[in-house]
Amino acid sequence: MALHILKSDDGDTTERSELSIFEGGQVWGRGLTGSASEEVTVSVVHFGPGARAGWHRHTADQILYVVSGIGKVGDREGEHVVSAGDCAVVPAGEDHWHGAHDTGSPMAHLTVMKAGSETTVLDS
Numbered sequence: 001m002a003l004h005i006l007k008s009d010d011g012d013t014t015e016r017s018e019l020s021i022f023e024g025g026q027v028w029g030r031g032l033t034g035s036a037s038e039e040v041t042v043s044v045v046h047f048g049p050g051a052r053a054g055w056h057r058h059t060a061d062q063i064l065y066v067v068s069g070i071g072k073v074g075d076r077e078g079e080h081v082v083s084a085g086d087c088a089v090v091p092a093g094e095d096h097w098h099g100a101h102d103t104g105s106p107m108a109h110l111t112v113m114k115a116g117s118e119t120t121v122l123d124s
Helices: none
Strands: 027-031 040-047 052-058 062-075 078-083 087-090 096-099 107-114 119-121
Touching (some): 040 062, 052 062
Antiparallel strands (some): 052 119, 062 078, 062 096, 062 107
C-alpha cells in the first residue's frame, strides 16, 4: 500500500443527524482514511450546538481528539467538559457518549478506532 494524502478539498462531508446514534441537533462527518488503511479508521465529526451521540459502546478503543469548540464526553461515572486540544481515550466496551451537548457551542473531534470495530447503540 502506498502513501495516501487526503487533501482538504477531497471527499465529502455528509450530514449524519438522521443516524440512530445521534440526538439533539445536527451532526456532520467526513471519513479521512477510507480504504487507505487496513488498521485504523479516522473521521472528523462536527456537532452543532446541543447535538451529541447517545449512549453507545465500541468493540475497540476509541480516541477522541477535540479540534474545535467546546463539548462533553460522558461515561457511567459522570461527564467531562472538553475543548480544542483535549483528548479522550474510551476503552473498548465502555458505555459512553460525546458531543456538543448543552455547552451552547458547536464542537468537532477526530475519532480514531481500529478498523472493523463495531458500535452498539444503547437505550440509556
